[in-house]
Amino acid sequence: MKAIVINEFGGPEVLKIVNLDTPSISTNQLLIRVEATSVNFADIQTRQGTYHAAGKPPIIPGLDAAGIIEAVGSDVKGFKVGQRVIAFPKTGSYSEYITADENLTFAIPNNVDFRTAAASPVVAFTAYKLLADVGRVQPGETVLIHAAAGGVGTTAIQLAKILGASCVIGIVGSENKVSTAIEAGADHVICYEKDEFAPKVNELTNGKGADVILDSISGKVTEKSLDCLAMYGRLVNFGNASGDFGQFITKDLHASCRAVLGFSLGTTRNNRPELLREPAKWLMSYLAEGRLNMKVGKSFKMEEAAEAHRLVESRKSTGKVLLEMNK
Template sequence: MKAVIQHEFGDSHVLQLAEVVTPIINEDEVLIKTACTSVNYADIKSRKGKKGKGRFPFTLGLDAAGTVVEAGEFSGFEAGDRVIAFPIGGSYAEYVKAHKQLTFKIPEKLSFEQAAAMPTVSILSYILLHDIGQVKKSDTIVVHSGAGGVGSMLVQFAKLAGVKTVIATVGNLSKEDYVKWLGADLVCTYDTFSEEVLQMTNGRGAQVIFDSVAGEVTTASMDCLGLYGTLVQFGNSSGSAGHFKTSDVHSSCRNVKGFSLGTTRKHRPDMLAPAAERVIELFATGKVTLPIARVFDLSEAKQAHDLIESREYEGKVLIKASK
């Protein structure tokens, strides 16, 4: 089968299309013919060696949508099932294998492209909003990187849940219309959001802030997080660590919660099923959507990564793995 592999860390030129051995499954796994896979910012960090230290050669990719072609005896699936999955060993490949706890059936009416766009960003967002942030309808929340994949889903899920005020940040206000179309009530840039949040809340601050950027954005987030508020930290796309002091939290009764979907897939995969079931239903019924920015062929993985790094896109970037 064909797969995109890399033999070294580096820029997008290290991604190579090659012939590799088709995965062999065990009794708790399924073999999936990949229709599409999404490109996530975590893929960029992994390619550069800034997220984990995989053994070369390795294949990138966190999630996939496709059809089960072989099912292990105790997997609970059968050949022909349409699924989304978090594969073992990457997803930029014509065939992938996945454990039964990380594989979820999808209905016929949900296209493979839309299904491929959703696993990482939508399941993560749903857990962040409802389980980690425990957002209430009366809250004012801040969603950083509102035009990105996770941000796009957080904004939609929040408005669907009836959250009163959703404030989103973007790197460039050229994305303001898109983020407002998703449902955001106010869109700010990173250098002004703290002041605008305080102004909009009459100085009280936000109840929950979702931070995937870190660096200086974390500091500014603490500046506009209200009493008893929660900062949910789940990434560092800025490349810099965020900082806060213990004095930032104890007297104000605020708290900081961290979450990683990768850690949860590895150590608590059982947490994913309830969220996956709910988001699949929401996508299948059209209550939420994730625009597809562009679909690349498997041989165009380099170009897909270049587009992600340019940040000149809205929605999700996909790779089509099979005809």
Template structure:
């Protein structure tokens, strides 16, 4: 099969076309003919040599796929050959075929194309885990979402709006991204290149600050998040695109009784991932079926043009997800 491998740590050009053997499904796995694969921040970090795959995972990048089941492991019971499915995988998505554990595989939700379904697993599960399960976002809460035009950001904005947010503030980097973020549900979309998100968050909440912050940035944003947070605020760290925090004053965290927590989805157990997926099926799939929520797909690229797709995601000009298609 054709696949994309990382030849060495670096820029998009290190993504090289290669030929690999088709993987064989284990007892609890399905072999899926990949028709579409979403691109995510962890793929970029892995390409740069900053995020190694967990033990036993494929070195081929790609954490979410959609396509057709072509073979089943001996113990798989919920799917049949020919089913159209999407899945969260620990690696191997940038290929013509990939294996997925049954616990993190699901039928393409009603109302979505295969391409849209491929943009769902990693992003929706990450947002649900961090914003709703760990961040305890609830109806009437205010939320600040960094990277508002990213896959994480667009998903968090849509879900927060549909599930009862009071105020949604996002950070983006252009007028086009501001317009898109407001369309998806943000009350205020702050251009972080020209405006201060701390002031915007406080203005939008009458000076109180925001209840929950979802952050993929880190770096100097950490201290500023402490400023923007309300008393008893929850700050959920999903990624660290700007690197570690430096010269961080923890006093505001103590004074405001803040909770600052982080997690990665990739290394969690299949049982934990199954639990997240179960809640999505209960609370979010109906919103998808009603047309109230769907993954925001910005552009697709052929699998063999993965390097070009990563050039676009590195540019930071996209809105939503970029998807590779076979």
């Protein structure tokens, strides 16, 4: 089989296509022929050697995939050969074949195509957990989403509305991303190139602030987010794309009954995979019903993985970027 392998950390040029043996499966695993896989910012960090779960080269990057089951282990009960699935693989997804544990594999509804399915696992599972379980969004609340034009951002905007938020405010880094966040359903979009976001959020909420804030940027963005977090609000950090680390003063939390929370989908997949079963049920039904629309910004051939990385790393992409194996 063909796969993209990182033999040394570095720039996009270290992504090389190599021929490898098709992997074997254990009794509780499935062998899946990959149709498409998404490109996530964690893949950039893996390539650079800065992702916390990257390991050491040689590495096949990639966190999720959509494809068709080619073989099932003897202990697998819920799947069969030929079934269409999404999965979080054991050892990377930039590959023609992957292996995945049964409890990290989920059936694709019949009316959902592979592109939509491949765009959904990391961003949709992350967004759902951030909003429903960690941020505990309640009907009528205001949700603020940083990086609102990206894969998680455009998905979280939609899910916030599905879960009952009355107002969703998106923050984007450039004017050309405003329309993407609006198309996803944001009620207001703030471009931090033009405006300081915290005063603007407070103005939009009549001084109350946002009840739930999703922050994948960290650093100064986290610190400024506390300036527009409502009483009893929840700030959920799930990344540090800025490369910096924010700080806060403890009394700014307890006096206002506010909370700063953290979430990692990777940690959850590795340590508490059972926590993804319930989100999968809801997310697959939302996709099947057309209530959740996955925004695919651009797709590339497997051989164009370096180009895909350059696009994501430039922060000029919107929606999800995909690698399609049969494109």
